[in-house]
Amino acid sequence: MSDDPVTFVLPGDVDDVMLASGGNTYDRRMCDVLGPRLRAVTLPGKWPTPDAAASCALDGALANVPDGSVVLLDGLVACGVPHVVAPHARRLRLAILLHLPLGDETGLPADHAERLDAKERETVRAVAAVIATSAWAGRRIVEHHGLRMEKVHVVPPGTDPAPLATGSDGSRLLCLGSITPRKGQDVLAEALAGIVDLPWTCECVGSVRRDPGYVERLRGLITWHGLTGRMSLAGALPDADLRTAWAETDLLVLPSRGETFGMVVTEALARGIPVLTTDVDALPDTLGRTQDDGVPGILVPADDAPALSEALRRYLTRPMLRDRLRTAARERRRRLEDWDAAAGRLAGVLAQLRGEPSWAA
Secondary structure, eight states: OOSSOEEEEEETTTTOGGGOOHHHHHHHHHHHHHGGGEEEEEEOSOTTSOOHHHHHHHHHHHHTSOTTOEEEEEHHHHTTOHHHHHHHHTTSEEEEEOSSOGGGSTTOOHHHHHHHHHHHHHHHHHSSEEEESSHHHHHHHHHHHTOOGGGEEEOOOOOOOOOOOOOOSSOEEEEESOSSGGGTHHHHHHHHHTTTTSOOEEEEESOSSSOHHHHHHHHHHHHHTTOTTTEEEEESOOHHHHHHHHHTOSEEEEOOSOOSSOHHHHHHHTTTOOEEEESSTTHHHHHOOOTTSOOSEEEEOTTOHHHHHHHHHHHHHOHHHHHHHHHHHHHHHTTOOOHHHHHHHHHHHHHHHHHSOOOOO
8 A cells, every 4th residue: 555545434433432333343443453544534424314414524525535546435424325425436446344234234114224225236336346344245245236246355354362251150141232123132032031040141232322212122021021130231331341241251142133244253252252143144154163163152043032042041051062162262262363464454455446447336
C-alpha cells in the first residue's frame, strides 16, 4: 500500500460499548493494527436506513476523497443507500466490508428485508470489491447477488491471544452476543427449561439496546420458565468484567439462527473453552477441527430447543465428554490466526485495488 491512507467509513456507534457487535469489533481492530494506513471516518445515523442528513453526510465524506482513491465502507453504512454510493463508484475505487447482508437480519418484516436486499444488490454491483468475513459468507454473496467470484474477497477476523480459562466445575455457561432474535437466546431459554434438574448457571452478555422488544420477551420467557437467578441478562460488560466472565466460563453456548463468522467462537477457543453452537452458515467452519479431526465443541440444529437441551444435558452429566471437548478446544487454540494476519489480508486487498481498475459486476 502507498503512504496515503485509505478512508474507512464506519457507523457512528462503532465505539459504543453498549452496542458492541462483532462487526464493530472487526472494524476497530483493523484500524488498530493498520494504524495510519486507514483513516477512519465515523458517520452517525440510523444505518442502514438513514435520514436525509446522514445520507448527505456520507455523500459529503465521499466527495472529499480525491478521484481514483480507494475507500473502504462498512456495509451497514453503504448498502442501504445505493443512490449515494453508486455515483461515487464511478470515480473512486470503493470496497464494501459486508459483515451481514442487510436482508438476512433475523426478524425483519419480509417486505422490508426485500427492499434492503434490492438496495444492497444495487450497491455491491456498483463498487469495485466486496469483502466477506468467511468463505461461507463469500459464497453466499456471490450466489445471492450474482457477482463474479473474483470481485469478492474473504478476510476472516483475527483473534487476540488470551489466557486459558480456569472455569469451574463444568456448570458455568456463557452466551455472548447482542440480545437479538438472530442470536437465539429465546431458544436457549426454552432449552434450559428442560434441564432445571441439573446444576448450572447461564450468563447472557451483550447489548440489550439493539432490540428492546425482544429483550422484554426474553425476560418474560426467563420468568415463565422459573429461570430467574440461573439465566441472567448482564447486558454489555466493561472489558475487565468480560475478562472475568471468560475466565470463569466452562462452556460457550451460541444458539444463533445465522452467523457469517461468529467471532465469539474463536474468542472462546482462544481461552481453551469448548463451544456448543448451531450447525448453520459459517459456524461449523469457525468452530473447526483439531489435527486429528476432533471437534472442540458440539453442533446442534438451529432453532431446535429440544436438541440444544439434550446437548446441554450430555455436556453437564458426562465428565469425560467435558474433558475431551476441553482438550480439543486447547488444541484448536494453537492454530487460530491473530489480528496481524487478518489485517495483512485486508491490506493486501486494498493494495490490489490501488493498482487495478474497478471491476464490473
